[in-house]
Amino acid sequence: MAENAITTKELVKKENLVYQKTKLLTDDVMHYCPGCGHGTTHRLIAEIVEEMGIQSEIIGVAPVGCSVLMYNYMNFDMQEAAHGRAPAVATGIKRLLPEKYVFTYQGDGDLAAIGTGETIHACNRGENITMIFINNGIYGMTGGQMAPTTLIGMKSSTTPYGREVSLAGNPLNMTDLIVNLPGTYFVSRQSVHTPGNVRKAKKAIKKAFEYQSLNKGTCFVEVVSNCPAGWKMTPVESNKWLAENMLPFYPLGDLKVPEE
């Protein structure tokens, strides 16, 4: 058939465009290691902000961790917080500017170690903020040390033979903990390791932003993610390892959904 002979050059036209990087991400090249889920999750947030048309109404709070430079990549207002304190900073912003959408973006070392207190109290107070929690089971930025979220048996630079409960205690499942607090309104656990999971994660994060306008409490989405550098794997291997090892302990799905 003659039509089948269409070349790539003929196809690559504006009218045939189905996907391109959102303008809500800046042109800065993200500093993340190849294959890191931080980049994917940043992109989802930017796409959602674009779709909701809230570029001038949203304020994000960046953490300490690999995503400390998040404010360079998001084409909207961002505030940096001290390590673990993003929910406290977001609380202040939201209370002063209640008409804004306010969210935090934090790694597991930030949200579930040094910032455990801030996390639990913000969720328990039911602050009307959205919290995005990137759980890669490790302190990526500082060289792959064990985090509270590190799985039993999982190797890290401080548990080179694998995490042992007798020495390092049990892994902390933060999302299971905060789902029991009365202040949380929507709680979900997602991942970005396959295209299908990226699509589902986007839906959950979007809900977590939309529900914020109801002022019913904290909306919390955990994104189980990889750290190819810290896990010492290729990006493809790290996503396979995530599916086989992280997901049994951090199962995906909605944990708390509002009654319609």
Place this chain on the structure above:
Amino acid sequence: MAKIKGAIVVDIDGCKGCGLCIEACPVEVISLSDNVNVKGYHYSYMTDPDACTGCSNCAIICPDGIITVYRIKI
């Protein structure tokens, strides 16, 4: 019957060669180039452009958002 045809455009110098797009493509369109980009990474490119359906899986999994996707019905 209508046929779908797609194409991707990779921002070569933005590519970090992570290979997640190769894994995500259901019809094995993408490979890593033998050449390297300005950063020294082997970058993704369409080895089998005829097979592309424009499903966007590669662009959706790309952590750096460097893949643009086009699609038509023919």
